[in-house]
Amino acid sequence: MAKILSIETSTDVCSVALAVDGKVIEKRELFEPNSHSKHTTLLIQDIFNTKGILPMAELDAVAVSAGPGSYTGLRIGTSVAKGICFALNIPLIAVDTLKVMSQAVLMSGVNVQTGTFLCPMIDARRMEVYTALHDTSLNIVEDTNAKIIDENSFAEVLGRNKILFFGNGAAKCSEVIKHQNAIFIDEIFPLAVNMSPLADKAFIENEFVDVAYFEPFYLKSFVATISKKKFF
Numbered sequence: 001m002a003k004i005l006s007i008e009t010s011t012d013v014c015s016v017a018l019a020v021d022g023k024v025i026e027k028r029e030l031f032e033p034n035s036h037s038k039h040t041t042l043l044i045q046d047i048f049n050t051k052g053i054l055p056m057a058e059l060d061a062v063a064v065s066a067g068p069g070s071y072t073g074l075r076i077g078t079s080v081a082k083g084i085c086f087a088l089n090i091p092l093i094a095v096d097t098l099k100v101m102s103q104a105v106l107m108s109g110v111n112v113q114t115g116t117f118l119c120p121m122i123d124a125r126r127m128e129v130y131t132a133l134h135d136t137s138l139n140i141v142e143d144t145n146a147k148i149i150d151e152n153s154f155a156e157v158l159g160r161n162k163i164l165f166f167g168n169g170a171a172k173c174s175e176v177i178k179h180q181n182a183i184f185i186d187e188i189f190p191l192a193v194n195m196s197p198l199a200d201k202a203f204i205e206n207e208f209v210d211v212a213y214f215e216p217f218y219l220k221s222f223v224a225t226i227s228k229k230k231f232f
Contacts, residue, residue: 002203003060005044005084006195009036009077010069010097011122011168016043017192018053022200024193026053031189036076044080059090061208063199065190066094067217068130068144069122074216082211091208094216095198097122097190098144101167102134104194110185112136116162119154120188121169127176129169130219133157146219149173158182
């Protein structure tokens with residue numbers, strides 16, 4: 001029985017989940033921006049303080065959202081995951097954030113017709129999004145990329161297939177993508193509960209990353225800005 005803790009911090013949502021053989025037995029979710037540094041470890045601690053939950057020492061692996069997404073959020077989640085893996089001498093699993101979002105759609109009960117493509121979108125400011133295309137088996141149709149959206153985006157694919165668009169970058173795109181095969185879904189987030197089936201599959205197939213050297217897939221380099229405030 002694979003006992004895996006999943007940590008998801010790639011967007012404004014901070015979530016953790018404990019699963020056994022891919023089935024979630026306990027979860028914590030906090031829909032609060034900029035909460036990751038303060039609450040990620042507290043949510044994990046709260047799970048393992050729950051009566052009847054196995055002790056953390058019995059974990060077989062930790063899974064972390066690999067990006068793309070928030071630079072700061074991904075770094076926090078990765079740091080926490082690595083710390084637990086080092087302390088317990090257990091492997092680390094990295095799960096594609098956009099694939100987690102597509103998994104969320106498949107687990108949501110939304111009727112997804114055969115041949116429909118899934119298009120997760122993470123907001124990257126202005127009209128840019130981090131996105132990819134998956135089929136209903138979560139195979140990659142279009143690799144992860146940063147895309148500037150206009151009225152011609154996905155036009156070729158939309159001419160042949162329906163596409164479900166979702167994520168915190170999708171709403172702004174609905175204003176410019178007006179094709180009849182474009183369907184927009186609200187309230188889909190990358191959550192740790194949706195990581196669990198993917199993490200369990202990776203564990204079974206021994207798909208681990210190096211705990212010491214793994215870095216999240218930021219897609220874009222972090223750019224620090226200088227505050228315009230003047231201090232005297």
